[in-house]
Amino acid sequence: MADTKREIERKYEADEDAGLSDLPDLTRVPGVSAVIDKGVAELDAVYYDTADQRLAAASLTLRRRTGGDDAGWHLKLPVSDGVRDEIHAPLSDTVPRALAGLVRSRVRDAELVPVVRLLSARDVRHLVDESGGLLAEVSVDRVRAERLSGGDGTAQWTEIEVELADDGDPAFLDKVEKKLRKAGVSRSASASKLVRALGETGRKARKEPVVAAAPVTAGDHVLAYVRAQRDAIVELDPAVRRDVFDAVHSMRVATRRLRSTFRSYGNVLDRGVTDPIRDELKWLAGELGVDRDQEVLTERLTAALAELPRPLLAGPVRGRLRTWAHARRSGSRRRLIAVLDGGRYLNLLVSLDALLATPPLRGAAADTTGKAVTKAVRKDFDKLSGLVGQAVDLPSGEGRDLAIHEARKKTKRTRYAAELAAPVLGKPAKSLVSDMKSLQGLLGEHQDSVMARLALRDLATQAHAAAENAFTYGVLYGHEERAAATVETDLPMAWETIRNGTTV
Numbered sequence: 001m002a003d004t005k006r007e008i009e010r011k012y013e014a015d016e017d018a019g020l021s022d023l024p025d026l027t028r029v030p031g032v033s034a035v036i037d038k039g040v041a042e043l044d045a046v047y048y049d050t051a052d053q054r055l056a057a058a059s060l061t062l063r064r065r066t067g068g069d070d071a072g073w074h075l076k077l078p079v080s081d082g083v084r085d086e087i088h089a090p091l092s093d094t095v096p097r098a099l100a101g102l103v104r105s106r107v108r109d110a111e112l113v114p115v116v117r118l119l120s121a122r123d124v125r126h127l128v129d130e131s132g133g134l135l136a137e138v139s140v141d142r143v144r145a146e147r148l149s150g151g152d153g154t155a156q157w158t159e160i161e162v163e164l165a166d167d168g169d170p171a172f173l174d175k176v177e178k179k180l181r182k183a184g185v186s187r188s189a190s191a192s193k194l195v196r197a198l199g200e201t202g203r204k205a206r207k208e209p210v211v212a213a214a215p216v217t218a219g220d221h222v223l224a225y226v227r228a229q230r231d232a233i234v235e236l237d238p239a240v241r242r243d244v245f246d247a248v249h250s251m252r253v254a255t256r257r258l259r260s261t262f263r264s265y266g267n268v269l270d271r272g273v274t275d276p277i278r279d280e281l282k283w284l285a286g287e288l289g290v291d292r293d294q295e296v297l298t299e300r301l302t303a304a305l306a307e308l309p310r311p312l313l314a315g316p317v318r319g320r321l322r323t324w325a326h327a328r329r330s331g332s333r334r335r336l337i338a339v340l341d342g343g344r345y346l347n348l349l350v351s352l353d354a355l356l357a358t359p360p361l362r363g364a365a366a367d368t369t370g371k372a373v374t375k376a377v378r379k380d381f382d383k384l385s386g387l388v389g390q391a392v393d394l395p396s397g398e399g400r401d402l403a404i405h406e407a408r409k410k411t412k413r414t415r416y417a418a419e420l421a422a423p424v425l426g427k428p429a430k431s432l433v434s435d436m437k438s439l440q441g442l443l444g445e446h447q448d449s450v451m452a453r454l455a456l457r458d459l460a461t462q463a464h465a466a467a468e469n470a471f472t473y474g475v476l477y478g479h480e481e482r483a484a485a486t487v488e489t490d491l492p493m494a495w496e497t498i499r500n501g502t503t504v
Helices: 097-102 171-182 193-201 218-241 247-264 271-307 317-329 332-341 343-357 371-393 398-425 427-465 471-501
Strands: 003-014 034-049 061-066 072-080 083-089 113-128 134-147 154-164
Touching: 003 171, 072 097, 083 097, 097 218, 097 332, 113 193, 134 171, 134 193, 154 171, 154 193, 218 247, 218 332, 218 343, 218 371, 218 398, 247 271, 247 371, 247 398, 271 317, 271 332, 271 343, 271 427, 271 471, 317 427, 332 343, 371 398, 371 427, 371 471, 398 427, 398 471, 427 471
Parallel strands: none
Antiparallel strands: 003 083, 003 154, 034 061, 034 113, 061 072, 072 083, 113 134, 134 154
């Protein structure tokens, strides 16, 4: 099993002969009562990467380390500047499967090989408060780096690390840094020991392709948007595997944006190439949606139950809902991980890479006037207008429900098309994005109501079969009917306002 720890630390440069005795008196840092000597630990770490250093290029580090009190495998994933999630796995001769999975979207089918060995003598001090509680760990590391592949050089240096204690206030690091700066110690120019070692012992870390800062043509803008969504999928992969909050939803949205872009901007990218990729993106979105849709539905029904007066609660409704939700979710996490580990998903990533490397541009891709982008957005908006009009004209019932659902999907597509167009068209496109978000929320409420009613019928059937009182499910069903009716009443005026205000 792998354990995760949020690591908040800062690194500082020190002279080759510097030791902790050269540091200022850190007991003078506000809040520090004592500096406790924890001795010197001898650390031996071997860092792994692909031959072309894909992990280093993404600021990821994977190492096998012995010595100290946390020997084992460590994978560090960047969160923000100076903040990383460190995932720990027990010592083994090969990269643990759990950690290999977390870097698979980067590594793909390439081999992970040893690239650098770091031997460190770590002199550790604990900064504690008056009650003895740990505030931060300060260490002076004397490091020797040996290149294992991609070069044959060596390097050595001394650096200072200050790592915040678990659940500590990051502002405390500012106080420590103030004392260090007064003593002439400065922030390290390297984000990690590995980055410095790669730079000083051989070929530097591979850099991602530099993208033009200012797209000019319609093709430039479309490819920039596609690249951003591809990157989002790759970057979210580890978070999805770790079940990080909202990661599945965010990756699913990235797949939707890509699918919509390929459809909306068929005048820029050849659909003969993008349609097969769209099919695979639809498959991936479906796999990602299994958990998410169930989670949203369960939250809606749970919240509705919480609002009901006690006299309207008949039978073991909450227990029935929990059992129903658990049964539907069982095994879905394992299935999703299997999808991410599978060849079909990796082939999809490869296809996206190939499309960006050799884009199938059509004639409109060369447009620099904004006409091609405007045409695509307007086409989606006009189709949406027809769908909304159809939904408004239909009587309440299954036909209207389906029409509203189709309008909701087209609303998302129009929104994403306008998002892509915003750098070209400016305020009109941004306003349309805002309008589409509002409309999406309204139509989404209706669709959630439809799905909730289906679930309530299922729950009522199960309750009846178990000789339980099904009254409460009927009450909730009526509540959902009223929610849908409210949307249907509000939709004509909401759409009219949007249509009259659109200038794209």
